[in-house]
Amino acid sequence: xxxxxxxxxxxxxxxxxxxxxxxxxxxxxxxxxxxxxxxxxxxxxxxxxxxxxxxxxxxxxxxxxxxxxxxxxxxxxxxxxxxxxxxxxxxxxxxxxxxxxxxxxxxxxxxxxxxxxxxxxxxxxxxxxxxxxxxxxxxxxxxxxxxxxxxxxxxxxxxxxxxxxxxxxxxxxxxxxxxxxxxxxxxxxxxxxxxxxxxxxxxxxxxxxxxxxxxxxxxxxxxxxxxxxxxxxxxxxxxxxxxxxxxxxxxxxxxxxxxxxxxxxxxxxxxxxxxxxxxxxxxxxxxxxxxxxxxxxxxxxxxxxxxxxxxxxxxxxxxxxxxxxxxxxxxxxxxxxxxxxxxxxxxxxxxxxxxxxxxxxxxxxxxxxxxxxxxxxxxxxxxxxxxxxxxxxxxxxxxxxxxxxxxxxxxxxxxxxxxxxxxx
Amino acid sequence: xxxxxxxxxxxxxxxxxxxxxxxxxxxxxxxxxxxxxxxxxxxxxxxxxxxxxxxxxxxxxxxxxxxxxxxxxxxxxxxxxxxxxxxxxxxxxxxxxxxxxxxxxxxxxxxxxxxxxxxxxxxxxxxxxxxxxxxxxxxxxxxxxxxxxxxxxxxxxxxxxxxxxxxxxxxxxxxxxxxxxxxxxxxxxxxxxxxxxxxxxxxxxxxxxxxxxxxxxxxxxxxxxxxxxxxxxxxxxxxx
Numbered sequence: 001x002x003x004x005x006x007x008x009x010x011x012x013x014x015x016x017x018x019x020x021x022x023x024x025x026x027x028x029x030x031x032x033x034x035x036x037x038x039x040x041x042x043x044x045x046x047x048x049x050x051x052x053x054x055x056x057x058x059x060x061x062x063x064x065x066x067x068x069x070x071x072x073x074x075x076x077x078x079x080x081x082x083x084x085x086x087x088x089x090x091x092x093x094x095x096x097x098x099x100x101x102x103x104x105x106x107x108x109x110x111x112x113x114x115x116x117x118x119x120x121x122x123x124x125x126x127x128x129x130x131x132x133x134x135x136x137x138x139x140x141x142x143x144x145x146x147x148x149x150x151x152x153x154x155x156x157x158x159x160x161x162x163x164x165x166x167x168x169x170x171x172x173x174x175x176x177x178x179x180x181x182x183x184x185x186x187x188x189x190x191x192x193x194x195x196x197x198x199x200x201x202x203x204x205x206x207x208x209x210x211x212x213x214x215x216x217x218x219x220x221x222x223x224x225x226x227x228x229x230x231x232x233x234x235x236x237x238x239x240x241x242x243x244x245x246x247x248x249x250x251x252x253x254x255x256x257x258x259x260x261x262x263x264x265x266x267x268x269x270x271x272x273x274x275x276x277x278x279x280x281x282x283x284x285x286x287x288x289x290x291x292x293x294x295x296x297x298x299x300x301x302x303x304x305x306x307x308x309x310x311x312x313x314x315x316x317x318x319x320x321x322x323x324x325x326x327x328x329x330x331x332x333x334x335x336x337x338x339x340x341x342x343x344x345x346x347x348x349x350x351x352x353x354x355x356x357x358x359x360x361x362x363x364x365x366x367x368x369x370x371x372x373x374x375x376x377x378x379x380x381x382x383x384x385x386x387x388x389x390x391x392x393x394x395x396x397x398x399x400x401x402x403x404x405x406x407x408x409x410x411x412x413x414x415x416x417x418x419x420x421x422x423x424x
Numbered sequence: 425x426x427x428x429x430x431x432x433x434x435x436x437x438x439x440x441x442x443x444x445x446x447x448x449x450x451x452x453x454x455x456x457x458x459x460x461x462x463x464x465x466x467x468x469x470x471x472x473x474x475x476x477x478x479x480x481x482x483x484x485x486x487x488x489x490x491x492x493x494x495x496x497x498x499x500x501x502x503x504x505x506x507x508x509x510x511x512x513x514x515x516x517x518x519x520x521x522x523x524x525x526x527x528x529x530x531x532x533x534x535x536x537x538x539x540x541x542x543x544x545x546x547x548x549x550x551x552x553x554x555x556x557x558x559x560x561x562x563x564x565x566x567x568x569x570x571x572x573x574x575x576x577x578x579x580x581x582x583x584x585x586x587x588x589x590x591x592x593x594x595x596x597x598x599x600x601x602x603x604x605x606x607x608x609x610x611x612x613x614x615x616x617x618x619x620x621x622x623x624x625x626x627x628x629x630x631x632x633x634x635x636x637x638x639x640x641x642x643x644x645x646x647x648x649x650x651x652x653x654x655x656x657x658x659x660x661x662x663x664x
Contacts, residue, residue, distance in 0.1 A: 322517075324509075325509065325521075326514075327535050327538040327586065329502070329507070329538065413502065
């Protein structure tokens with residue numbers, strides 16, 4: 001189909017009017033360039049948002065207590081209340097679909113002045129009490145040592161794991177902290193590990209880098225929390241809807257603590273699944289918009305190609321007439337014109353694709369250099385387009401080229417050879 | 425199989441332009457034998473161009489019948505028509521109608537391209553035909569670099585390359601000076617001697633006199649259909 005004569009015709013048709021060909025090609029070039037840059041930017045935004053949160057268990061929720069807002073059974077409104085260890089057991093027993101429950105203690109009330117001391121070093125860090133199961137909700141890597149385990153919980157060991165900043169401040173560079181002691185609020189704890197969260201952007205109560213985690217039971221016991229639970233994280237089993245499970249949990253808690261069923265405020269909660277879904281919908285919306293605008297631009301480019309092909313057909317009426325008179329079949333003419341159209345669109349599209357990818361690469365490099373300099377959170381990371389999208393964009397181009405060529409080609413075969421030869 | 429290459433029976437053709445119908449051919453009967461050299465004459469509006477278009481399967485007709493090499497040519501698909509044209513008919517035009525961006529050689533080879541013959545093979549054949557026209561050394565030139573006579577010779581080579589049964593020439597000498605016109609006619613005579621039927625549409629009497637038979641059209645009917653007498657042949661030979 002693509003022999004030398006065909007190429008010769010394509011090249012000669014393009015050469016005949018270089019400016020016109022270039023301007024026509026520019027339409028398609030711009031369309032695909034915009035599409036690539038927009039998709040890349042969309043992905044960059046997505047990566048920026050998801051980076052640092054993507055490993056967090058999305059089927060999870062957090063639940064905490066707030067003052068009541070509705071008077072109920074003799075209690076007046078504004079009552080302060082707390083979760084207890086029993087609540088955790090109650091929830092597990094009474095609510096179906098719960099997978100993990102990770103009760104937490106938050107030591108923000110311990111956090112007055114420089115509460116963490118090691119030799120001459122002293123600093124202020126927040127202290128949390130945790131169960132091993134929390135790691136499954138908010139995964140982390142261990143830079144040194146290990147995470148809190150079940151033994152630590154049962155034996156109420158005086159051990160702790162520390163965040164990156166805590167390590168940086170309290171220890172020398174490259175020092176192995178495992179087995180060393182830290183004085184936390186006056187009590188010595190043995191460091192058993194240093195953790196680095198995989199989701200540095202999700203911080204509850206305090207920055208995880210500047211936190212010390214103690215075994216939950218140890219913390220309750222050592223700092224006189226009794227059987228109190230400040231808040232808890234939970235996940236649901238596959239097939240369960242977080243929102244529905246959460247509703248049941250709230251109901252159970254309200255009943256147990258004699259809180260009005262219509263009190264919307266007393267049990268505070270955060271449904272991560274719902275939030276993630278919202279974000280996903282936002283991105284879906286952005287994606288749809290990008291494709292609509294991108295395809296629209298591309299269509300505008302294709303209409304340009306089609307238009308110019310019409311002009312070319314008109315100009316070459318005579319030539320087409322001659323070809324028909326000496327035996328060119330209609331298919332030969334149609335395929336010629338479509339080949340020209342596809343050639344023009346693919347070349348232009350390829351340049352657009354290449355240039356678009358280049359722009360994304362430049363932006364990406366610039367961002368990476370910036371990120372190296374500042375600690376600030378990036379909301380735009382790694383703008384890119386996948387091979388799949390690049391390939392489908394190219395396919396769209398070729399199809400566009402064919403469609404753009406079809407109308408002029410139909411016109412071309414309607415030319416009667418005689419009319420063409422009369423065309424002086 | 426009869427000895428007729430072209431047989432036309434009671435041919436009618438009208439052009440409809442808006443509400444008006446223009447009856448161009450009003451019952452034409454022509455019988456052209458294999459190897460004849462015939463000219464069709466007529467003033468403008470006589471219908472000679474329309475007749476030529478129908479003969480060349482470039483246009484269709486309303487009534488009557490057209491047999492080309494004993495095959496009835498009726499309404500047919502463009503693809504079929506293109507095949508017929510490619511196989512049976514070689515066209516020569518007044519304005520040469522060479523393709524401007526192709527060299528002389530490529531122009532001659534074009535009909536073979538439509539027969540899907542390989543480039544190497546068709547170029548070799550094309551060179552042979554150009555050589556016969558005495559244009560071998562011009563094969564790499566573009567049409568714009570050739571004189572009128574050379575262009576017409578390239579066009580003739582192109583018409584011949586597909587080994588047609590008929591050459592249809594529409595005012596082949598219309599754009600040429602007298603000297604070149606006779607040269608072109610000489611070539612056409614030579615072509616005719618190889619057994620190919622040649623049909624020339626012209627309004628120049630002296631050109632028509634160089635053929636064996638003159639069909640004169642007037643207002644869509646055949647006015648006369650006479651064999652050229654020896655006398656006139658002689659006179660044209662003198663003229664030549």
